Amino acid sequence: MTKRFLKLFGILIILFIIGIIIYKYSEYQKELSRQPLPTTLHPLVAKKKDILIDQASEKGITILITDGFRTVEEQDALYARGRNNDAAIVTNAKGGESYHNYGLAIDFAIKLDNGSVIWDLEYDGNENGQSDWLEVVAIAKELGFSWGGDWDHFTDNPHLQMDFGLSIRDLQKGHRPDTE
Incomplete structure (x- = not known):
């Protein structure tokens, strides 16, 4: 039971970390998409x-x-x-x-x-x-x-x-x- 619990807990931690990464990436993409277009030559x-x-x-x-x-x-x-x-x-x-x-x-x-x-x-x-x-x-x-x-x-x-x-x-x- 303990090994099974630790394995399940590890999987949940990994999924949680993946969720945070996905959330941060989507926030980064949203921020990028709000970048205004330039109005002059670079x-x-x-x-x-x-x-x-x-x-x-x-x-x-x-x-x-x-x-x-x-x-x-x-x-x-x-x-x-x-x-x-x-x-x-x-x-x-x-x-x-x-x-x-x-x-x-x-x-x-x-x-x-x-x-x-x-x-x-x-x-x-x-x-x-x-x-x-x-x-x-x-x-x-x-x-x-x-x-x-x-x-x-x-x-x-x-x-x-x-x-x-x-x-x-x-x-x-x-x-x-x-x-x-």
Whole structure:
């Protein structure tokens, strides 16, 4: 009887500890899910964006950041483009599914001397025999950005992001990269 009682008591203790762990984990998940969405670019992304602009300029390339932080509503409007009219589809990400919504992505274009903006991957405005676009991408990668042009499923040539090792699912659950 004593061995049986001790065994049962041990099992109850283990179940109690498992219950506490599950409760604490669920509280942690609830706290994470209450994390507000950012309202600006992440400080490191903003800093690297400025460095990218400067380093591209040093190569004779002027870039324009065409997009940075995007609200969920702005993302949903972008997602609707090309789905509810004759325009081209520009994204497969709904609101909350884009790194832009978490301040971790920027889009760029090449700005010409006459002020017009182009998205031409072959343009060589600085006449060094290399695509200006790909020169900017190389700088961005050196700065820690990943490029949407490398994606297999949906290439997004203007897109640069820093995910800090976090997936969209992580971000949706409330995980955020450090701001330091």
